[in-house]
Amino acid sequence: MTQVIEKLMPWRAALEARPQGGPRWLQDLRDRAAARFTALGFPTVRDEEWRFTNISPIANAEFVPANGAGPAISEGALTGFLYSDAPYRVVVVNGRFAPELSHLQGLPHGVRVGSLATAVTDEADVVERYLGRLAEFGTKAFSALNTALALDGAYVHIRDGVVLDRPLHLLFVATGPESSAPMMSNVRVLVVAGDRSQSRIVETYAGPRGAKYFTNAVTEVFVGEAAVVDHYKVQQESVDAFHIASMHVHAGRNANFSSHSLSLGGQIVRNDVAAVLDGEGAECTLNGLYLADGDRLVDNHTAIDHAKPHCPSHEIYKGILGGKARAVFNGKIVVRQDAQKTDAKQTNRALLLSDNASINTKPQLEIFADDVKCTHGAAIGQLDEDAIFYLRTRGLTYFEARDMLIHAFAGDILDRVKIEPLRLALEGELYAQLAKDLAEIDAA
Amino acid sequence: MLNIKNLQVKAEGKQILKGIDLHVNAGEVHAIMGPNGSGKSTLARALAGHPEYEVTGGDVIYDGKDLLDLDPDERAREGVFMAFQYPVEIAGVNNAYFLKAAVNAKRKHEGLPELDAMEFMQLIREKSKLLDIDQSMLSRAVNEGFSGGEKKRNEIFQMALLEPRLAILDETDSGLDIDALKLVAGGVNAMRDPKRAIIVVTHYQRLLDYIVPDFVHVLSGGRIVKSGGKELAFELEKRGYGWIETGAQPVGA
Numbered sequence: 214m215t216q217v218i219e220k221l222m223p224w225r226a227a228l229e230a231r232p233q234g235g236p237r238w239l240q241d242l243r244d245r246a247a248a249r250f251t252a253l254g255f256p257t258v259r260d261e262e263w264r265f266t267n268i269s270p271i272a273n274a275e276f277v278p279a280n281g282a283g284p285a286i287s288e289g290a291l292t293g294f295l296y297s298d299a300p301y302r303v304v305v306v307n308g309r310f311a312p313e314l315s316h317l318q319g320l321p322h323g324v325r326v327g328s329l330a331t332a333v334t335d336e337a338d339v340v341e342r343y344l345g346r347l348a349e350f351g352t353k354a355f356s357a358l359n360t361a362l363a364l365d366g367a368y369v370h371i372r373d374g375v376v377l378d379r380p381l382h383l384l385f386v387a388t389g390p391e392s393s394a395p396m397m398s399n400v401r402v403l404v405v406a407g408d409r410s411q412s413r414i415v416e417t418y419a420g421p422r423g424a425k426y427f428t429n430a431v432t433e434v435f436v437g438e439a440a441v442v443d444h445y446k447v448q449q450e451s452v453d454a455f456h457i458a459s460m461h462v463h464a465g466r467n468a469n470f471s472s473h474s475l476s477l478g479g480q481i482v483r484n485d486v487a488a489v490l491d492g493e494g495a496e497c498t499l500n501g502l503y504l505a506d507g508d509r510l511v512d513n514h515t516a517i518d519h520a521k522p523h524c525p526s527h528e529i530y531k532g533i534l535g536g537k538a539r540a541v542f543n544g545k546i547v548v549r550q551d552a553q554k555t556d557a558k559q560t561n562r563a564l565l566l567s568d569n570a571s572i573n574t575k576p577q578l579e580i581f582a583d584d585v586k587c588t589h590g591a592a593i594g595q596l597d598e599d600a601i602f603y604l605r606t607r608g609l610t611y612f613e614a615r616d617m618l619i620h621a622f623a624g625d626i627l628d629r630v631k632i633e634p635l636r637l638a639l640e641g642e643l644y645a646q647l648a649k650d651l652a653e654i655d656a657a
Numbered sequence: 658m659l660n661i662k663n664l665q666v667k668a669e670g671k672q673i674l675k676g677i678d679l680h681v682n683a684g685e686v687h688a689i690m691g692p693n694g695s696g697k698s699t700l701a702r703a704l705a706g707h708p709e710y711e712v713t714g715g716d717v718i719y720d721g722k723d724l725l726d727l728d729p730d731e732r733a734r735e736g737v738f739m740a741f742q743y744p745v746e747i748a749g750v751n752n753a754y755f756l757k758a759a760v761n762a763k764r765k766h767e768g769l770p771e772l773d774a775m776e777f778m779q780l781i782r783e784k785s786k787l788l789d790i791d792q793s794m795l796s797r798a799v800n801e802g803f804s805g806g807e808k809k810r811n812e813i814f815q816m817a818l819l820e821p822r823l824a825i826l827d828e829t830d831s832g833l834d835i836d837a838l839k840l841v842a843g844g845v846n847a848m849r850d851p852k853r854a855i856i857v858v859t860h861y862q863r864l865l866d867y868i869v870p871d872f873v874h875v876l877s878g879g880r881i882v883k884s885g886g887k888e889l890a891f892e893l894e895k896r897g898y899g900w901i902e903t904g905a906q907p908v909g910a
Contacts, residue, residue: 598708600747602708603747606705608766609758609762610762622748
């Protein structure tokens with residue numbers, strides 16, 4: 214017990230120095246979250262939700278809240294994380310909105326985008342009404358930590374009936390440590406998409422190669438009645454960084470929410486996506502593609518809560534693992550007693566490029582209604598040797614055949630990225646990383 | 658063109674081929690027949706270089722080269738083609754994209770410029786009519802969701818595109834109805850050429866009504882036990898394989 218308390222010492226110091234001020238409700242929220250984190254402590258592998266993901270390298274490290282500190286960066290430093298034709302963008306550097314790097318001119322009338330810290334005062338009503346409503350922290354230590362420590366982030370509010378004509382890019386960058394201790398950024402995203410609104414939102418998390426830092430992100434997305442939100446999360450953190458993130462989605466009647474999670478970087482990565490389909494006819498699509506090599510760990514936990522009838526959900530997650538990489542996939546689907554005519558489909562596939570890579574996968578279906586359609590399937594394996602032989606008998610070399618199969622595997626998810634410049638950028642990044650991994654395998 | 662001497666092949670630790678001798682000249686069509694388990698498909702797969710078939714003895718000389726020394730893809734680029742008995746489904750790889758990659762791999766090997774998309778489509782149009790290949794078969798993933806007939810047509814279509822010098826058809830007739838069989842046989846016959854050799858592996862004589870061979874060889878117990886002209890196939894049809902297995906002495910034994 215003493216050991217636990219000692220371990221938490223630097224974290225308690227950070228919590229005691231948590232952001233102060235602002236409206237009363239916000240301070241209350243921070244105070245409650247800080248108290249909750251102190252009570253919970255970090256999860257361990259004894260917690261069912263963290264059984265295969267040991268986060269002690271995070272808990273045992275001493276991270277200093279970044280709060281916007283660190284070297285200033287120029288637009289050039291963002292190049293690797295931008296894609297072309299993205300006119301609107303919010304850049305948050307080390308947990309703090311960076312106005313000089315953000316582009317918010319020309320946004321359609323009825324769309325408010327910018328710093329969350331600023332919105333707390335400028336858009337007080339909206340922020341108070343929505344912030345923290347989905348990301349409960351009663352049992353979630355990282356959400357509690359984020360809620361207590363988040364200083365800033367991105368705020369997106371689209372009024373009823375408004376169509377955001379072009380994709381919005383939210384870019385969260387770490388610059389790595391200049392101080393002695395590595396930094397952590399507790400960033401927060403709040404998206405309120407009004408009834409019948411339409412938008413495409415890209416969240417990118419990135420940092421310089423080789424930098425050690427910790428990103429703890431929480432995103433809340435409210436999708437109004439008949440609204441359409443197409444969300445992309447691109448995780449391009451440094452491979453020495455820790456990335457823990459959760460996204461919470463509330464979808465109203467006839468809303469259509471789709472999420473595409475593309476996870477490329479990070480040493481220990483946890484992506485939680487939780488969607489509540491809380492109106493009849495709400496539709497939800499969760500797609501994911503992750504890549505890990507070396508001794509990295511990627512954990513995807515998804516949860517779709519079918520709370521109302523006639524809601525379809527579709528989910529496909531795919532992973533490519535090399536080296537000694539490990540992955541976890543846990544796909545939870547809850548169908549409430551009221552949620553008749555639910556149609557839920559979940560697929561999880563992983564391609565293991567090495568004998569030492571592994572994945573723990575678990576579908577978790579909790580069905581309380583009787584007139585529903587729920588299917589799930591998982592397939593884990595190495596490259597299909599028969600397919601490789603077939604391609605070779607048509608003149609392709611072993612390497613060409615292998616690349617063709619791997620690209621086909623990933624392409625299935627990449628092809629679902631509807632923002633073409635983003636898709637091309639991701640393909641480039643993913644295939645370059647794969648080529649490097651495969652070259653290492655061939656050299657071994 | 659192809660000279661097989663005393664070829665011995667093991668699969669899953671079992672000796673399947675126990676000494677095959679076969680000589681095939683350019684322009685000839687040879688049929689390899691035999692009962693189930695006689696080693697017909699093993700011969701085809703070993704010639705294509707399937708990694709699960711281990712050559713334990715003998716030689717295969719193709720065009721003056723030691724075929725057994727070449728990787729499967731090198732064999733393909735040198736002009737050896739095997740039509741699969743069970744074509745493999747390849748999820749996510751577009752059939753047209755795959756065909757283009759295959760054609761260009763061979764062209765590159767031959768020192769020819771690679772075909773661009775336009776030139777490739779031209780080639781596709783030219784070759785697809787004969788085998789009734791429609792647009793949907795090109796835009797789907799390789800063999801995925803193809804019917805049995807479509808898969809076999811796709812094999813012969815690949816043969817037409819790649820123009821091999823030695824084509825080995827492994828039970829291309831299995832599972833085909835008579836219309837599909839005629840279509841496939843028509844595709845093969847259109848490729849008969851004085852510069853090309855074709856080996857047709859089949860269990861049934863029926864295919865040989867449409868692809869008429871110059872020579873017929875009967876395989877039994879891992880050896881060629883009888884060779885003859887096309888009339889041998891008719892005799893087999895009439896008398897069954899039992900006639901060979903019980904009555905005939907292995908050739909050259």
